[in-house]
Amino acid sequence: MSQEVATAANQIVMGPAFWIATAIFILAYALIVSEKIHKTIIAIFGAALMIVIGILTQEEAFHSTDLGVDWNVIFLLISMMVIINIMKPTGCFEYIAIKSAKVAKGKPFMIMAIFSTVTAVVSAFLDNVTTVLLIAPVTLLICQALELDVVPFLITEALASNIGGTATLIGDPPNIMIASKAQLDFMAFVYHLTPVIIVVLIAYIITLYFIFGKRLTVKEELRQRVMAMDENEAIKDPVLLKKSLAVLAVTMTGFILHGMLHLEPATIALFGAGLLLLVSGIKDPNHVLSEAEWATLFFFIGLFIIIGGVVKVGLIKWMSIEVLKITQGNLLGTSMIVLWFSAFASAFIDNIPYVATMNPLIIDMAKQLWPNLSGVELLHHPDLMPMWWSLALGACLGGNGTAIGASANVIVVGMAEKMGHHISFKKFMLYGMPLMIESVIICMIYVWLRYYVLQI
């Protein structure tokens, strides 16, 4: 095999185009990490540079499946954002959160456990940041009512959102990106990731009990403040709520069936968004559409083009050859490296650019290993599948490691700061890192057991 690898390496022309594209790529990533300039601005400028310099043609950047913008990801994200933005004013999220606090009977650890579980479940279907933005304000209110320190609650919710987001195709951007590149459908994620995430979540809640179970107490009269809240008051627009839930049900059914229907997830989401816009009776869609997170969307667009540039010049292929040299073609070893490396990389850098780079890298690696295969046969090679799952698990769960590992973490730290509670990088890591390592160990055992021992 080493001979094959060597021939492949010879095909990469390390000329000026290679070095220019590599320089743009490295510079862009370094600037994103430094946070000196907003990441979206860097991504847009870097992408434009790739085209202006001629590394990519505009045709390739806008329309090529291998090199250009992955519109499947963009449209899935936009559509889900539109659905949430229409649902938000109905009050359903406030209802769920207040109801959860009452189900917990205002008992602090129960609130933490139920809020974390609810956050994880909601995150499996909505974007993690959105979920945290919906649950955190209510958490702050409940903690104020119970006169509790809100910091542990906010941190545990952010971690739970990253765990829950890993469970499905639509839960977290890395999964959306992996699904699109590897042509994996919604049910594949349910079948391969949801089981292990349920185990991770249970282990997480048990661990939280050992950390916080005995420490959190609250006075009886304060509990009454929470018990006196009427969650039904949260529902502001019951008609729109019913319509939204119906459309959501249709959309979810669509996701479950999309593989069978031969429709892309983005098509399903776009249909859901279109249907909800139609039935909601919204006269002017401007407001709902402008509330979509355009900065995030353009970050993706720019990133896809930058990655397209370095894929075209062969940098990613070169990297994949180097990875294979290290692992010597040992697939179990490669899976484990992908899992752990992804986890630690995502703990410190944004997992979106990370996965955007890893996707083509894994595909290039597969091309080296099975040069005769192509298309779905290559992408779904039984020996390659554990690689995709390891990447998804590592990249999503790794976000829990530090305060900057995932957008949800950044959001809760910011919210806490606004409320006058400073969460230092060290303090977050004290909770996040051990819990991340715990979850990745569970995943490591899972990947090893399921794909290499039981081979199911």
Added chain:
Amino acid sequence: MKAKDLMVPIHDYLTPGSNLKEAVNLLKVGERGDQKVGVMGLPVLDKNGKLIGMLSMTDILKAVYPSYMSMMNLGGFTWDGMLESLAKQAGDKKVEMLMTRDVVTVREDDFLMECVDRILRKQVRRMPVLDKTGKVVGMVYMRDIFFAITKAMLEEDNGGGK
């Protein structure tokens, strides 16, 4: 008429370093013209007498209003005593953290219509009046402009009957 003809001279002002408790005390006894009736907002001046902000009633409401409440619809889930306990906590906050920094001002020679323009565009009820050197010399209140409007209207009514 110009802003300076309508403005009320001020003698009290706030400093950025004082806390909200002190500021509220000053607002309570603040002079409006010659009467110590209390005011709903005062300019904040730095050591050199330069205008750096305004602290008004809205800012003080915002000081006790938790930021999470504005993020979602949570008004129905508050409790008796919540405002009072948050008000006590807010007493130590510094004026410079709470004041509106982007102050809407008028110059003393601005015409009254310009004052109305500012009030309606920026949704304020009072504006510091600056002299040519940029020093605060008084305040123009929405209420006094309203009185100027009523006066003009009634005068014209009398005159217009000829």
